[in-house]
Amino acid sequence: MTPLPLPLVGWLFTLLSAAALVVGAMLIIGMHRSGELQRRFLAKTAWNDMLLFGIWILGLAGGLGVIELRPWGRHILEFFCWTLIALMLLSAGTRLYAASRLPPEARGNWVGAIAGVTLVAFPVLVLCGVTIYTLRSEAARQAFGG
Numbered sequence: 001m002t003p004l005p006l007p008l009v010g011w012l013f014t015l016l017s018a019a020a021l022v023v024g025a026m027l028i029i030g031m032h033r034s035g036e037l038q039r040r041f042l043a044k045t046a047w048n049d050m051l052l053f054g055i056w057i058l059g060l061a062g063g064l065g066v067i068e069l070r071p072w073g074r075h076i077l078e079f080f081c082w083t084l085i086a087l088m089l090l091s092a093g094t095r096l097y098a099a100s101r102l103p104p105e106a107r108g109n110w111v112g113a114i115a116g117v118t119l120v121a122f123p124v125l126v127l128c129g130v131t132i133y134t135l136r137s138e139a140a141r142q143a144f145g146g
Helices: 006-034 036-044 046-067 071-101 110-135 138-143
Strands: none
Touching: 006 036, 006 046, 006 071, 006 110, 006 138, 036 046, 046 071, 071 110
């Protein structure tokens, strides 16, 4: 398998991370403006939201570091990818477990639940796997001067 071009990897993660940060900020602002109940919910989930923003900031920093061929960019982006893999697997497992705990009449279609999780998780897992492979390749080591 041929590694992806480093500029493509850098730009892809820079743009995806920036988009995730903008969408997250828009969602939080929208919820804050929606009313008292939503503001209380935001207050209860503030630590989770800050952690997610921190993770996406890592992705943005790693992408920018890879674009500029900074040695730290490679490590940060790989760490971001491993973190995203773990979060995707935990999220998928949690959703499927929650669906299995519903009463039988409320469960609906298991095929649809599995397809939904797969449709979201599989591309992210593949992208992160290919990115890790690319960042660990000999071409990447040479490009980053190590």
